[in-house]
Amino acid sequence: GLYCELGDAYFKAGTLxxxxxxxxxxxxxxxxxxxxxxxxxxxxxxNRLFDKAIEVYKKGQRTTSSKSGxxxxxxxxxxxxxxxxxxxxxxxxxLQSDNKGAAMAYIQSQLGSYSSSKEAVDEFTAExxxxxxxxxDNIYYRNLLAFLYMEQKDYPAAYNVYKWLDEHSGAKGIExxxxxxxxxxxxxxxxxxxxxREVSRLSKARPVIAQSLMGYANSLRRLGEADYSEDDxxxxxxxxxxxxxxxxxAYGEIIRDYPETQYLSTAVLNSIEIEMTYFxxxxxxxxxxxxxxxxxxxxxxxxxxxxxxxxxxDSASFYLEKIVSxxxxxxxxxAIQLLNVISNNKAVPDALxxxxxxxxMEVCGRVPEAAVELEEIVKxxxxxxxxxxxxxxxxxxxxxxxxxxRALKTYSSIAGDSTGIFADRAQFRIARIYxxxxxxxxxxxxxxxxxxxxxPHSIYQDKVRGMLRDLLGNNS
Numbered sequence: 001g002l003y004c005e006l007g008d009a010y011f012k013a014g015t016l017x018x019x020x021x022x023x024x025x026x027x028x029x030x031x032x033x034x035x036x037x038x039x040x041x042x043x044x045x046x047n048r049l050f051d052k053a054i055e056v057y058k059k060g061q062r063t064t065s066s067k068s069g070x071x072x073x074x075x076x077x078x079x080x081x082x083x084x085x086x087x088x089x090x091x092x093x094x095l096q097s098d099n100k101g102a103a104m105a106y107i108q109s110q111l112g113s114y115s116s117s118k119e120a121v122d123e124f125t126a127e128x129x130x131x132x133x134x135x136x137d138n139i140y141y142r143n144l145l146a147f148l149y150m151e152q153k154d155y156p157a158a159y160n161v162y163k164w165l166d167e168h169s170g171a172k173g174i175e176x177x178x179x180x181x182x183x184x185x186x187x188x189x190x191x192x193x194x195x196x197r198e199v200s201r202l203s204k205a206r207p208v209i210a211q212s213l214m215g216y217a218n219s220l221r222r223l224g225e226a227d228y229s230e231d232d233x234x235x236x237x238x239x240x241x242x243x244x245x246x247x248x249x250a251y252g253e254i255i256r257d258y259p260e261t262q263y264l265s266t267a268v269l270n271s272i273e274i275e276m277t278y279f280x281x282x283x284x285x286x287x288x289x290x291x292x293x294x295x296x297x298x299x300x301x302x303x304x305x306x307x308x309x310x311x312x313x314d315s316a317s318f319y320l321e322k323i324v325s326x327x328x329x330x331x332x333x334x335a336i337q338l339l340n341v342i343s344n345n346k347a348v349p350d351a352l353x354x355x356x357x358x359x360x361m362e363v364c365g366r367v368p369e370a371a372v373e374l375e376e377i378v379k380x381x382x383x384x385x386x387x388x389x390x391x392x393x394x395x396x397x398x399x400x401x402x403x404x405x406r407a408l409k410t411y412s413s414i415a416g417d418s419t420g421i422f423a424d425r426a427q428f429r430i431a432r433i434y435x436x437x438x439x440x441x442x443x444x445x446x447x448x449x450x451x452x453x454x455x456p457h458s459i460y461q462d463k464v465r466g467m468l469r470d471l472l473g474n475n476s
Contacts, residue, residue, distance in 0.1 A: 003029065004043045011047050020052070027056070034064050041073065050077045068097060072106075079114065084123035092131065095140050104140060108147050115151045124148055139169060146179070155183050155191040162195070166202070173199035173208060180215055189226075193219035210258040214267065217250035221270065224278075244278050255288070269298065276302040297322075297329040304338065309360040311353055313342050344385040351381040355390060362397065371397040388414070392422040395429065404437060415454075424458040427451045431464070435471070445471050 003026030010019035023040045030036040037060030044053040054077050057070040071093050078087035091110060094103040114120045125148040132141045142165055149158035159179060166175035180195035196216035200209050224244035251274075254267040268288055275285035276299065285299050300319040307316035316338070323335035345352040358373035374394040381387055395410035411433075414426035431447035434440045448468040452461065 004039050008043050031063055034060060034069060050081045053077055084120050085127040088124050088127045100140060107144060111148065121148060121151050125152060150182060155188040159191045159195055173202035177212060184215060184219055189219040189222045206258060207261060210254055210261040210263050213250055213254050214263040217247050220247035220250060241278060244274055248274055272299050276306060280306060297326060297331045301331040301335055308338060309356050311356065313346060317342055341386055341389060348381060348384045351377060351384045351386060355386050367397050367400050388420060388422055392426065404433065408433060418454055424455040424460060428460050441471055
């Protein structure tokens with residue numbers, strides 16, 4: 001210890017040669033003690049003498065006959081020196097141990113901890129490719145290469161490695177399924193779809209096949225919806241619907257061949273939504289929905305909404321009334337709200353048509369255009385029943401557009417009239433904006449307390465009390 005401290009003092013005084021002589025004496029005093037090399041290298045590292053510290057550790061490996069000793073420390077020092085290739089080579093020496101599982105976990109954790117450095121990850125990957133080239137059958141090396149590709153978000157390259165791993169390890173799709181789940185979560189839907197489809201062909205286990213088909217269908221849906229939303233026309237061109245049609249086919253395969261699995265319900269509902277939303281095919285959706293009345297009611301609601309957007313209010317009301325007649329339906333509340341909008345405003349068809357048009361625009365993601373329509377309704381039809389709906393929807397549109405001041409102003413105007421049908425909801429939205437968008441806890445508490453005082457009979461009372469308790473608890 002004294003030699004280490006004396007060497008440190010020499011170094012800080014600017015006499016490196018004296019410091020090195022002193023540190024060498026520390027090692028000479030106890031050459032077979034690994035702790036000596038650790039202590040000397042620690043002092044050197046603190047003084048950023050990384051190359052010297054590496055030399056000490058390597059001398060310690062030779063002298064103490066411990067080839068695996070100090071590997072972690074040497075790898076870290078190479079990283080500090082930005083010698084990423086040597087850092088990786090040192091870490092790979094850990095795979096010479098008997099516990100290769102623990103070694104792999106540690107190496108991945110170390111490589112992952114450096115993922116914020118693009119230069120480091122790129123050089124790690126290049127070096128790992130060389131290592132795989134020199135030892136092509138090494139499954140551990142391939143796993144690390146796949147891991148690094150995922151860190152780079154190079155999903156096509158990672159997919160190819162996972163295919164090799166799956167084939168050569170006899171995993172029958174499990175390796176690929178792991179990749180597919182990660183790629184899907186990272187929104188790499190193209191590669192996820194390919195991997196899920198491959199799993200469905202490789203696996204013999206029905207639950208795994210159903211899971212992979214669901215992932216495949218969901219990935220295709222996300223790809224198709226992205227294409228559809230990028231098309232600025234009211235109806236997407238035929239070629240943008242091909243992927244959605246392939247998604248429907250995959251959902252249909254689950255419904256037909258794997259009805260006993262947990263994925264049936266989601267497959268049915270997703271099929272209905274695609275058939276109605278993108279293909280406007282009520283007959284096909286109705287055939288899909290016959291397995292459950294709740295699905296049929298959800299289908300009826302989607303059909304009613306589509307008819308409402310098209311201005312066919314009588315047909316929309318017909319389906320909505322069927323839903324409302326079943327109070328246990330999960331679509332009943334939405335059906336009641338839309339039915340009220342239609343029935344209360346049929347006497348003002350121009351206002352109703354414009355409001356339906358705004359709703360259709362909002363569903364398609366054309367929020368700024370919807371806001372213009374809603375502003376026009378508020379201005380032109382201030383006395384009609386749906387003017388309140390328009391003002392409430394307009395505030396929500398402002399919020400989605402990032403116009404928070406205008407949203408708060410509009411919600412405040414609505415909440416100011418305690419007798420209005422949207423007053424309590426508007427006050428609730430004001431508090432939520434302060435809490436979740438502006439992160440202004442003090443104002444959120446004030447607005448929640450204002451809600452409790454002004455709307456004692458609101459259905460949101462319990463919810464607001466819970467949120468207020470959480471805020472007050474976190475703020476104490």
